[in-house]
Amino acid sequence: MLDGERDRIFGDWLAAHKATLFKVVRAYALEHADRQDLFQEVAIQIWRSVDAYRGDSSVRTWIYRIALNAAISWTRKQDRHQRGKQPLETVDGLLAVSAAEADPRVEWLYRQIAQLKDVDRSVALLMLDGFAYKEIAAITGISEGNVGVKINRIKSALTARLAKDAES
Amino acid sequence: MNLDDLTEVWRSQDLSPLYGVDKALLHQLLRQQQAKLEKHLRRMRWFMYVTTAVLLITAGLFFFIMIDPNQPPVFSARLSVWDYVVGVVGVAAALIMAGALFVARQSRHAREQGFGDSLRDHLRRRIAQLDADATGERRLGLIMVVTTLICAAAITIVSGRIKHVPVPWSEIVWPSPFKIVLILGFLYLLFFRWMPRERQRNVSRKRQLEALLKELDGQ
Numbered sequence: 490m491l492d493g494e495r496d497r498i499f500g501d502w503l504a505a506h507k508a509t510l511f512k513v514v515r516a517y518a519l520e521h522a523d524r525q526d527l528f529q530e531v532a533i534q535i536w537r538s539v540d541a542y543r544g545d546s547s548v549r550t551w552i553y554r555i556a557l558n559a560a561i562s563w564t565r566k567q568d569r570h571q572r573g574k575q576p577l578e579t580v581d582g583l584l585a586v587s588a589a590e591a592d593p594r595v596e597w598l599y600r601q602i603a604q605l606k607d608v609d610r611s612v613a614l615l616m617l618d619g620f621a622y623k624e625i626a627a628i629t630g631i632s633e634g635n636v637g638v639k640i641n642r643i644k645s646a647l648t649a650r651l652a653k654d655a656e657s
Numbered sequence: 658m659n660l661d662d663l664t665e666v667w668r669s670q671d672l673s674p675l676y677g678v679d680k681a682l683l684h685q686l687l688r689q690q691q692a693k694l695e696k697h698l699r700r701m702r703w704f705m706y707v708t709t710a711v712l713l714i715t716a717g718l719f720f721f722i723m724i725d726p727n728q729p730p731v732f733s734a735r736l737s738v739w740d741y742v743v744g745v746v747g748v749a750a751a752l753i754m755a756g757a758l759f760v761a762r763q764s765r766h767a768r769e770q771g772f773g774d775s776l777r778d779h780l781r782r783r784i785a786q787l788d789a790d791a792t793g794e795r796r797l798g799l800i801m802v803v804t805t806l807i808c809a810a811a812i813t814i815v816s817g818r819i820k821h822v823p824v825p826w827s828e829i830v831w832p833s834p835f836k837i838v839l840i841l842g843f844l845y846l847l848f849f850r851w852m853p854r855e856r857q858r859n860v861s862r863k864r865q866l867e868a869l870l871k872e873l874d875g876q
Contacts, residue, residue, distance in 0.1 A: 496684070499687075500680075503678070503680075503683075507674055507676075507678060508670055508671040508672075508674045509671075511670070511674050511675060511676050512670060515675070524676075528676075528678075529683075529686060532683055532686075532687065533686075533687060533690050533691075536687045536691075537691070541774075551774075554774055554775065554776070555774075557776055558776060558779040561776065561779075561780075561869065562779075565862075565865055565866075565869075582679055582682060583678065583679055583682055583683060583686070584676045584677070584678060584679075585676065585677045585678075585679065586675060586676060586677075591675055592666060592669070594663065594666045595666055595667060595669075595670060598663060598666070598667055606872050607869060607872065608776070608869060608872045608873045609872075611776060617663075617664055617667045617668075618667070618668070619664075619668070627775060628775060628776065629775060629776040629777060629873065630773070630775030630776050630777025630778055630779075630873070631777060631873050631874065635874065644660060647660060647663070648659075648660055651659070651660070651663075
């Protein structure tokens with residue numbers, strides 16, 4: 490595939506699915522500098538994946554899959570960076586906060602998601618975005634039964650925290 | 658507020674994302690990253706190909722000079738059976754090197770095709786890569802190092818035996834086989850000093866990946 494063609498497809502994907510990318514980035518990186526770094530990483534992986542997309546799944550599913558893989562790999566790289574074993578190269582100015590106000594309820598959800606384990610975060614994001622068990626199973630590679638168990642557990646935890654916050 | 662309300666709130670992000678992207682900067686970044694990766698991979702690949710090709714051509718050429726029927730009888734009279742054996746060993750080592758390079762490339766390709774795109778496959782692919790580095794490809798790496806050592810030593814020995822042949826390189830002063838073996842032996846030892854450290858790092862990476870895989874399977 491020619492670079493121009495790849496750029497065009499990537500541009501279309503980015504325009505249509507940037508909200509998905511931001512969700513993944515916000516769920517896995519808490520600080521703004523980290524979010525820029527992770528967004529950079531996710532964008533690179535998606536740009537490289539354009540050639541490999543065969544249309545077997547929807548573009549949204551494909552992008553989610555690549556973004557989650559990149560995010561989990563990034564968290565491991567981040568661990569190594571924090572142990573001082575790998576330099577971090579970040580480009581400033583890639584992401585700018587838009588005029589839209591951050592909804593406090595969305596912020597609350599991100600805080601709850603941040604407390605989950607890496608893999609459970611992926612399941613939580615997919616669940617909140619309305620993916621079916623079968624699709625979540627295909628994206629994560631775990632059985633539908635296991636997806637159900639994880640989702641029930643995540644829902645119970647969120648409901649319990651909602652109730653606790655309502656009390657306080 | 659309940660979970661359904663939260664889900665609705667969550668999906669509202671699709672209509673008004675919190676961030677905007679500097680597309681020009683992103684485009685520039687993607688180009689830079691891709692160019693960097695391609696340059697690195699190209700450099701690694703070409704280094705291996707050129708090293709193997711140079712050794713194979715040199716070993717083959719030197720051996721051809723040894724067996725060339727057009728050489729005067731006085732030339733072949735100076736050569737013993739052992740010189741021919743060394744020449745054959747040099748060519749064989751270079752061929753094994755080329756074969757190992759080819760097998761490594763094929764096995765990497767076959768391994769990549771065995772995995773899909775899911776998160777589980779992504780983790781399993783990385784674990785398989787680390788396993789391959791620790792076992793199969795490490796063995797191939799060793800074969801490459803050993804054959805390079807043998808081939809370079811054989812070339813040096815043969816070059817000493819055919820230096821009377823009037824060819825452009827006959828004026829080159831080659832280091833003695835002993836020096837060549839000593840230098841390559843030193844590089845070989847450096848390689849073995851580096852290997853355990855790399856293995857340790859890979860074990861730690863593999864543990865992290867296995868923990869993630871376990872987390873994926875855990876109920």
